[in-house]
Amino acid sequence: MKTAIVNLGTIVTGDWRDAYASGDAIIMEQGKISWIGASAAATISDYDVLIDAAGATAIPGLIDSHVHITFGDYTPRQKTVGFLESYVHGGVTSAISASEVHVPGRPADPEGVKALAVAAQKCFEQFRPGGMRVHAGSVIIEPGLNEADFKDLAQKGIWLAKAGFGAFATPFEYAPHVKWAKAAGMVTNVHTGGSSIPGSSGIWAKHLLAMNPDVSFHANGGPVAMPDADFGVLVNESSMALQICTAGNLRTALLISKLVQQADQFDRLLIATDTPTGSGIMPLGMLYTITHLVSLGGLPVEWAIAAATGNNARVYRLNSGFIRVGKDADIAIIDACDGGSQTNALDAIRNGDIPAVAAIISDGIPRFVGRSRNTPLAIKKVRVASSRVVQDFSGASH
Ligand SMILES: [Zn+2]
Numbered sequence: 242m243k244t245a246i247v248n249l250g251t252i253v254t255g256d257w258r259d260a261y262a263s264g265d266a267i268i269m270e271q272g273k274i275s276w277i278g279a280s281a282a283a284t285i286s287d288y289d290v291l292i293d294a295a296g297a298t299a300i301p302g303l304i305d306s307h308v309h310i311t312f313g314d315y316t317p318r319q320k321t322v323g324f325l326e327s328y329v330h331g332g333v334t335s336a337i338s339a340s341e342v343h344v345p346g347r348p349a350d351p352e353g354v355k356a357l358a359v360a361a362q363k364c365f366e367q368f369r370p371g372g373m374r375v376h377a378g379s380v381i382i383e384p385g386l387n388e389a390d391f392k393d394l395a396q397k398g399i400w401l402a403k404a405g406f407g408a409f410a411t412p413f414e415y416a417p418h419v420k421w422a423k424a425a426g427m428v429t430n431v432h433t434g435g436s437s438i439p440g441s442s443g444i445w446a447k448h449l450l451a452m453n454p455d456v457s458f459h460a461n462g463g464p465v466a467m468p469d470a471d472f473g474v475l476v477n478e479s480s481m482a483l484q485i486c487t488a489g490n491l492r493t494a495l496l497i498s499k500l501v502q503q504a505d506q507f508d509r510l511l512i513a514t515d516t517p518t519g520s521g522i523m524p525l526g527m528l529y530t531i532t533h534l535v536s537l538g539g540l541p542v543e544w545a546i547a548a549a550t551g552n553n554a555r556v557y558r559l560n561s562g563f564i565r566v567g568k569d570a571d572i573a574i575i576d577a578c579d580g581g582s583q584t585n586a587l588d589a590i591r592n593g594d595i596p597a598v599a600a601i602i603s604d605g606i607p608r609f610v611g612r613s614r615n616t617p618l619a620i621k622k623v624r625v626a627s628s629r630v631v632q633d634f635s636g637a638s639h
Contacts (some may be wrong), residue, residue: 242289244605245572247280247626249294250585255301255551256562257507258626259514260543262564267299269570269605276374277566290607290628294574295621297599298586300546300564302334303527304553307458307486308511310336310377311344312361314370316517318343326371326520329613330636331524333373334603335561335572337553339430340379340403349408352384356618357401372601374571376401376557379430380422383407383592384414388421393424400558404452405432405444408583412448419452429454430559434489446471449479453626456482457555459515460497462490469496476500482556483506483536485548486515487526494530495538495637502540511556512549524615528595536593545590570605576619583622599623609636 245268252262259394266283266493268276276283288542307329314325325336339359348354360379369375379401380386380394391402402422404415415431422429431454435443445467447456455476460483472493475483483501485494501510512534514526523529534540534548554562561569575596577589586596597619600610610625612618614636625634 242271242605243287244292244570244602244607245283245288245289246292246294246299247283248296249299250296250297251587252277252564253300253546254488254565255547257544257547257551259550260547262404265566267493267572269285269602272570272605274564274566274570276566277564282424286322288627292607292623293626294496294623297574297576297619297621297623299564300572300573300575301550301564302603303332303337303549304337304559304562305333305514305527306337306340306484306511306553306557307515308432309339309343309517310361310375313401316343316522316579317345318560319522321517321522324517325373325375327524327609327615329371329373329601330598330613331526331528332572332575332598333527333575334601335374335376336445336503336558336560338375338377338379340381340619341377342381342406343399349383351383351390353382354383354386355390355394358394359397362398369604370441372390372603372606380581381406382415382418382422388419389458391421391427391605393423395427398628400427402427404454405458412444413451418453419454423455423622428456430458430636432463433460434462434467437449440564444466444534449475449481453479455510456484458484459486459489461485461494463515464489464520466490466493469572471514472496472500476506482511484511484513485517485530486513487523488515488520490510491533495534496589498534498538498540500536506546508552508555511553514544525595532593532595534592541586542590557570570602572602575601576616576621576623579620580617607634612636
């Protein structure tokens with residue numbers, strides 16, 4: 242499939258060091274971005290779908306690096322069907338599993354947690370709810386897993402590991418397991434802050450330093466934060482990525498954003514939602530956290546977008562997250578919402594308004610064009626200008 246977007250007002254790349262692309266058109270072929278340049282230079286006859294962006298803004302499709310998936314497009318935690326498809330209408334084109342811990346009756350023995358991760362990974366290999374790519378199969382680290390288990394899992398395609406829900410006496414006991422998971426090539430993630438399981442202890446900076454994972458999951462608290470003094474320790478005495486979650490502590494999210502900028506370590510800041518949880522299902526969670534960091538925390542808007550896209554892609558080694566030739570063709574077209582005081586998406590975010598999602602393209606395929614189910618209407622009329630595909634892309638059928 243060959244898809245083109247023309248008449249873009251702004252292209253945000255997802256790379257905070259080089260945040261804007263020149264040109265106003267993007268061409269996608271076979272699921273990859275193949276060209277970025279001026280609309281006038283693009284041949285307009287040759288596409289399966291041609292989208293007229295009417296001056297709106299393109300950003301990489303958002304990557305939510307903390308989603309509690311299970312199987313299918315269903316969350317037992319909030320007893321809701323279709324939540325992942327709903328997140329696509331909030332601009333999210335990739336979800337990374339925070340482990341399949343919400344599967345009812347989930348196993349805790351070594352064979353069980355291994356089987357669960359492998360099954361989840363395989364179940365989402367071809368299944369894309371609403372067009373979203375789900376990176377599933379994050380092994381829940383439990384006592385009894387040994388070095389050979391992590392090697393075995395890696396060989397079966399598992400590349401995510403999660404510490405924080407296991408039946409260990411203290412968080413320090415995770416350290417060898419995290420090391421084995423890393424040695425097997427996995428991206429390791431550790432729950433941070435107060436415990437989310439009654440009776441288990443909180444995980445604070447000293448524990449994280451002992452484990453040294455790739456990512457401090459919800460560093461701002463999930464949902465309860467560690468002591469303020471611990472944030473400087475994590476920023477200055479480790480190199481792990483610091484994930485800020487919508488369903489966490491907003492004050493400490495702003496604190497982390499400030500500390501990371503002061504330390505010139507912005508690559509380490511990641512945005513995610515940590516949903517569905519007790520906080521609910523949050524289809525616009527990524528957009529809210531971007532908006533909070535910018536409007537309350539003074540973060541440059543293109544940096545906040547990078548923390549939700551390219552930074553996540555780098556840490557999780559994905560080929561998405563950037564609007565750049567050769568990257569996955571995952572793009573959100575956003576704009577200021579109708580009826581607000583701003584005239585474009587980036588000014589709307591600076592103003593504290595969430596942007597309107599006017600179109601989503603993932604894997605090079607338009608998923609909807611014109612209007613999101615979950616945001617207000619965009620000011621600009623983003624539309625399908627021509628199509629050879631028998632589908633209207635309105636997304637209104639649900
Ligand atoms: Zn979580």
